Amino acid sequence: MAMEFNRIITLLRKERGITQKQAASDLGISQAQLSHYEKGIRECGLEFVVQVADYYGVSCDYLLGRSAERSGQTITVEDLPEGSSTSGSVYRGSVLPTMYKKLIENSLDILFDKLDQCHDKRVVTAVSNYLMLAVYGMFRQLYQAAPKNVASLFRVSPARWQHAADAAMACQQGELAAVLAGEDEGGPAPDPAVFNMTTESLAREYPRHATSLMNLVKNSEETVRGTQH
Incomplete structure (x- = not known):
């Protein structure tokens, strides 16, 4: 406790x-x-x-950390709203992928709303590139797990892609850090007030999606902490 x-x-x-x-x-x-x-x-x-x-x-x-929601709500897949991008899609009745899909989609809705408020193309580009690279990496690993899938779908070679993708993700993190610190030559740093957030303000501004984000944060930190043991 x-x-x-x-x-x-x-x-x-x-x-x-x-x-x-x-x-x-x-x-x-x-x-x-x-x-x-x-x-x-x-x-x-x-x-x-x-x-x-x-x-x-x-x-x-x-x-006590038993719930990621301020109200103490324990969520089920039915409690989470459908993401705006692929509303109505299902995974053949399987609960676990549907739950994670909703957590990620709803959290991304908040993230991209904050990016929209930022009005800085450099921030939007760095965050978007990083996320696309993460999805690319997971998709490619699953694709390559089936030997019958045609390898020529990808232009980056099998021996090189994973290390190159990891490096590209790190570079995007560096680009974002430079922009936020005002070190980028493309202009001044965005107003940090745009990113002012509290658990209370998130729940107020995004009443249907904040629960997803808080649970995503909780699950991610449990995963991170699990790698430290």
Whole structure:
């Protein structure tokens, strides 16, 4: 519990823009005690978890990392809206690919809406190229898994493509980083205020899609953390 709880209560406090001293005062504890909770040095009791949930207007399940949704909702494939690009498509009744498809599509809807608000072609291009390369890599691996598939579909050679694709993805990350840092010669960095986001603002602006994004973040971080052990 401690690792998720301390991360989330710190996130919520900072998203609200209040000091640790103010939050501690509102919650009726000392700043030192709240600091220990936020650093994961000490664990609190259930009563305090409920108090914090009421204070920030979230569920206890969200505070404890059991749900990626502030309300504590546990999603099913039926709960997720269809993505706008291929609405109505199904995968022969198979739940798992449909679930992941919706998570990714709905998250991409938010991502590209933010890119649209950015009005910077360089940012849009770098992000889009990176995502296309990721899809290309997964598609090519699946395509090549069937020996009867014709290899001449691809122009980049079998021995070279994966390393080249990885390098190209890293370059797109570098291009994006340079643009956002104002190091690109194509113009000034985009206004960072365009990308201001909190879990609350995402839920408000994208009531049908934020759940997908929050679950995608949660699933991705579990995958990342799994590679560290």
